[in-house]
């Protein structure tokens with residue numbers, strides 16, 4: 001199926017600043033490529049500091065009026081946005097798959113996932129309740145009110161170009177904040193399409209602004225926002241090094257931060273696990289988006305007593321995965337996002353093999369399909385000294401390590417600076433609670449491989465960042481509490 005889209009007005013191809021679609025002030029543009037073929041199929045503005053500053057001016061100017069819009073009206077605008085997103089699900093799904101490479105079913109699924117956050121935060125907008133606090137002394141009334149923090153800068157990655165934008169922008173707008181946004185170089189089109197739909201839904205001028213930029217200019221754009229005291233909040237999803245840079249650079253103006261960074265998720269299979277369910281869970285968690293998800297299992301620990309059976313079952317499933325472009329509806333694993341991603345995966349596999357791991361399935365590029373394809377891979381004999389155990393591979397590689405002792409495997413699972421997701425499979429209810437307590441992470445899959453939901457708090461601990469997206473806590477990232485104390489007159 002060709003990945004063309006029906007509604008051309010979803011492709012504005014320009015920045016959106018202060019309610020106008022504009023070229024970058026210096027007139028530059030950069031190419032957007034299809035990772036399945038490396039063919040250029042669109043161009044967008046290559047913005048710089050001037051564009052970032054204009055977007056910030058617009059967002060700052062719009063803040064006073066947007067925060068004064070009644071919550072119910074903000075919710076109605078978000079609901080209209082959501083309706084439009086769902087009405088364009090096919091087009092948006094094709095656009096995601098075209099620029100990001102994920103299979104078409106996953107592209108459409110991501111649109112539904114993005115929409116679930118818009119819908120959720122439309123509801124949350126009307127529930128930003130404060131507190132009436134019992135006064136500790138006579139003659140006082142005490143209150144805590146929730147106020148929008150101000151201008152939010154949202155910096156998003158390429159792996160979920162719709163969902164990451166939605167789960168930052170929807171709570172920000174719901175809270176009464178205005179937004180400046182920079183999507184990833186590899187996937188600017190989906191974000192521009194979502195902003196176009198927000199415009200059609202009636203989001204007022206200046207409330208939502210987006211500038212696109214090439215990788216070479218990302219820092220130039222974002223530095224303007226980091227250094228300006230009018231930006232009160234940074235919401236970022238991406239790599240840990242960039243997250244740390246944003247935290248350091250925004251320290252001078254003490255911005256509020258949500259950082260959803262890299263993971264190194266363990267997936268533990270105990271000897272009493274339902275092995276078929278564990279294989280199903282691992283397939284879903286590991287190979288979704290070709291393994292390019294921050295909650296993908298990155299280290300698979302399997303008890304010695306079930307290791308060989310588990311590996312046999314897993315090998316059959318991994319070998320059966322159909323790799324191909326999103327334009328083929330049968331594809332289950334698409335191309336990786338770019339050449340750098342494939343190089344990292346190849347480095348991890350080669351390093352593991354040099355250090356003694358064995359390849360059971362895959363293990364190499366699929367060069368005949370295109371430059372960005374890597375075969376779904378199963379490694380055994382993996383240990384903690386290997387790069388694939390220490391760094392996030394972000395690709396379709398399942399590295400299996402054998403274990404014998406529960407205490408050892410918990411130590412190994414926690415033996416990383418990261419702490420985003422963890423998964424384990426067991427039928428022992430006492431072990432369920434022991435593990436749930438002991439694992440150092442923000443999300444735990446217990447006999448379950450698919451964790452994400454708009455109603456759940458998503459985020460990490462340690463160097464996977466801080467802040468939570470989604471859930472009843474998600475709006476709190478975009479408000480501060482103002483305490484009012486009224487005395488007797």
Ligand SMILES: NC(=O)C1=CN([C@@H]2O[C@H](COP(=O)(O)OP(=O)(O)OC[C@H]3O[C@@H](n4cnc5c(N)ncnc54)[C@H](OP(=O)(O)O)[C@@H]3O)[C@@H](O)[C@H]2O)C=CC1
Pocket residue numbers: 155156157158159182183184185186213214215216218219222223237238239240242243245260261262263293294344392393394
């Ligand atoms: N937590 C997650 O979901 C994600 C984790 N990752 C991890 O990070 C690795 C590298 O992926 P990568 O795409 O390079 O992730 P990055 O952290 O580099 O990119 C995320 C976002 O930050 C922007 N950015 C990059 N450098 C800067 C900077 N100096 N200042 C401000 N903004 C910046 C990017 O722009 P641009 O695209 O133009 O570079 C993009 O919009 C992956 O292999 C994976 O391990 C990656 C993506 C998502």
Ligand SMILES: O=C(O)CCCC(=O)O
Pocket residue numbers: 159160237260292293294295452458
């Ligand atoms: O990789 C990411 O940061 C996106 C998370 C996808 C999900 O919500 O599961």
